[in-house]
Amino acid sequence: MSRINLNHKHPMDAYLRTDRIPHIWCPGCGIGTVLEVFLTGLLKSGLALDKVVIVSGIGCTGRVAGYIKLDSFHTTHGRALPFATGLKLANPELKVVVFSGDGDLFSIGGNHFIHAARRNVDMTVLCVNNFTYGMTGGQAAPTTPLTARSTTSPYGNYEQPFNIPYLAAASGAVYVARWTAVHVRRLETSITEALLKKGFSLVEAISPCPTVYGRMNRQPTGLDHMKYYRENSIIKHDADPREVDIEQNGKIIVGKFVDIERPTFSDIQAQVLGKTFGAEAVATGAKRK
Amino acid sequence: MARKHLTGEFFMNGDIACAEGAISAGCRFFAGYPITPATEIAERMAERMPEVGGTFIQMEDEIASMAAILGASWAGAKSMTATSGPGFSLMMENIGLGIMMEAPCVVTDVQRAGPSTGLPTLVAQGDMMQARWGSHGCYSIIALSPSSAQEMYELTIRAFNLSEKYRLPVLLMADEAVAHMTEKVTIPPPEEIELYTRRKPDVPPQKYLPYLPGADLVPAMAIAGEGYGFHTTGLTHDEKGYPVMTAEEQEKLIRRLVEKIEVNKDDIIEYEEQGTEDAEVVVCSYGVSARISKFAVERARQEGIKAGMLKLVTVWPFPEGRIKRLAKKVKAFVVPEINCGQISLEVERCAGGAAKTIPVPHMGGSVHHPDTILDAIRKAAR
Incomplete structure (x- = not known):
């Protein structure tokens, strides 16, 4: 039965810190899938990899930053977005990607999320949504569907969850997409599009947490x-984000x-400051020392 | 015409002087959130950052402000935030991240009376122990204490230099009285200001170990976007920057983070003395309290009491050695501070029973009356 060759190279090895493998994720977890899809989407984007930085918060998905062989920052719980804002504004040449989980981005980091989207800071957020706090053992998250069980909702969840695409759209994101770990090619396309989109883009990747x-x-x-995602996902481009709530055992609209199009933070900043300091001076911005 | 670096003599308050010090030090990224009595620093930076080609951003809270300056630091900018007690409390977690990731930056805390909302517009010095121990876990920190608008300017520059040299967030522990005091500030021409910038790696990316310490125990720092492909984390990590969850790695890393301050403390610690050569009573104070103490010491001398003054410029790391040596020859230390006695405990510990320590606590809302300090000196001299 030894069909698994542990010496076999993974096609993405060149972009991974292979000296850190094996990773911490459980068998059946979807984060590895999303990570591979992200790397494929990143390569397709044609972005200069030296300028791409990965910022993660805390949690299972937060560990992604430690496996990608790019400049990568594993920050504090919920604070990946303001950390990323500092990176981006201090060096606008960077392509900043925040890769984190639903609890990190939408519970403890929820306030930072709405403000980063409102400002339309040019960055891409990839949220792996597994509906729970995996790292700490399965507690209810702000994404846990009503009636779903978790270790802190043992009788069923009675808190209304966030609808992530609606929250992102309402807060000002210019690009919002949702796929599941089954939709690898479509997810990849959305990641490439999001990376190339100017402004605050969000891709939600619904992902298994069997453990x-x-x-x-x-x-x-x-x-x-995966079977559940395949049988229950409905592809509906341009769906009204208000109508993409996720219900326990219900359909998933992807x-x-x-x-x-909406001017970014830096666009408006340059426009406003340009009136006082001249367009030329502002365009070179943080590079002037 | 946009103003770049100001040079000359100015009549400005401590908050403004702090902002100008940051600009002189090369700070080009400021993130902050409005809070009395530190707001003027953010306002000044909002006006001045675009003039010098830097970035100002008002974040959604102090947690975000602290996170943003760490991100900016890793993008290569000298970065800063400024706050007061409630905001300082919120910054604690990410100050710990800055310690662990070794990200240079400066945090100014203009202290007001607490706990909680306390007296938002009135002076205190109650965050001195929070500065030392406020983030969880064990670490060392650098904190400076200015006593005048001029020192708000000069110590902000020093805070940046120390942060760049030793790679950690450096705290400027100001107080409302010093920050809102308007007095003469002299700003030298830029070429006369000594600046220090972080040591960059001198090896190619393949050979770069982000946390390999130099002789001074400080690692060279790559910045994002230059092809080093480094990883950094708030987790306990090895020289590669990779997480290692063992007691051995914790021992190694935390010892180094503490020792990089310890072995360099002669370079870090600064204090000023007056009349300590023959003093029997030494008043040890800092911030605005040091100004009032100085007045009380002069009065005591006029009364024939052999009083001296030890003004702390660096509060953390604590000038333990100096206190120990003084303790051998003086009768007592008098420690006026606007809190219930935080630094006095430290003086008492260092004196080790060789000299008496007399705290002069004051709960905040105003500065000490000089007579209160003078009375304490008289009692100590008896």
Whole structure:
């Protein structure tokens, strides 16, 4: 039965810190899938990799920063976005990607999320949404569907969850898409589009957590999750973000929901400061020392 | 015409002087959130950053402000935030991240009376122990204490230099009285200001170890976007910057983070003395309290009391050696401070029973009356 060759090279090895493998993720977890899709989407974008920086918060997805062989920052819980804002504004040449989980970005980091989207800081946020706090053992998250069980909602969740695309769109994101770990090619396309989109872009990747979330919600294997996603996802581009709520055992509406143009933080900053200091002076901005 | 670096004599308050010190030091990124009595620093930076080609951003809170200056630091900018007690409390977690990632930056805390909302517009010095220990875990920190608008200017520059040299957030522990005091500030021409910038790696990316310490125990710092492909984390990590969850790595890393301050403390610690050669009573104070103490010491001398003054410029690391040596020859230390006695405990510990320590606590809202300090000196001299 030894069909797995551990010496076999992964096609993405050149972009991974292979000296840190094996990774910490459980069998059946979707984060590895999303990571590979991200790297594929990043390579397709044609962006200069030396200028791409990865910022993560804390949690299972937060560990992504430690596996990607680029300048990468594993910050504090919920604070990836303001850290990323500092990186981007101090050096506008950087392409800043925040790669983190639903609890990190939308619970403890929720305030930072709405403000980063409002400012339309030019960065891409990739949120792996597994509906739970995996690292700490499966507690309820602000994304946990109503009635779903978790270790802190043992009788079923009675808190209304966030609808992430709606929150992002309402806060000002210029690009919003949602896919699941089953939709690898579509997810890849959205990641490439988001990376090339000027402004604050968000891609939500719904992803299995069989070990803690699935175990408590009758999807004990990664395959159970994947089957569920395949059978229950409805692709609906341009769906009204208000109507893409996720219900326990319900349908999952996926697709590209928002793709609009809006001046970024730096665009407006240059315009406003340009009136006083001259367009030329502002364009070179942080590079002037 | 945009003003770049100001040079000359100015009549300005401590907050403004702090902002100008930051500009002189090369600070080109400021993130902050409005809070009395530090708001003027943010306002000044909002006006001045665009003039010098820097970036100002008002963040959604102090947590975000602290996170943003760490990000900016890794992008290569000299970065700063300024706040007061409630905001300082919120910054604690990311100050710890700055310690762990070794990210140079400056945090000014203009202290007001607490706890909680306390007396938002009135003076105190109650955050001195928070400055030392406020973030969780064990670490060393550098904190400076200015006593005048001129020192707000000069010590802000020093804070940047120390942060760049030793790679950590450096705290400027100001107080409302000094920050809102308007007096003469002399700003030298830029070429007369000594600046220090972080040591960059001198090896190619493949050979770069982000946390390999130099002889001074400080690692060379790559910045984002220059092809080094480095990783940094708030987790306990090895010289590669990779997380290692063992007691051995914790021992190694935390010892180094503490020792890089310890072995360089002669370069870091600054204090000023007056009349300590023959003093029997030494008043040890800092910030605005040091000014009032100085007045009380002069009065005591006029009364024939052999009083001296030890003004702390660097509060952390604490000038333990100096206190120990003085303790052998003086009768007592008098420690006036606007809190219930934080630094006095430190003086007492260092004196080690060789000399008495007399705290002169004051809960905040105003500065000490000089007579209160003078009375304490008289009692100590008896």
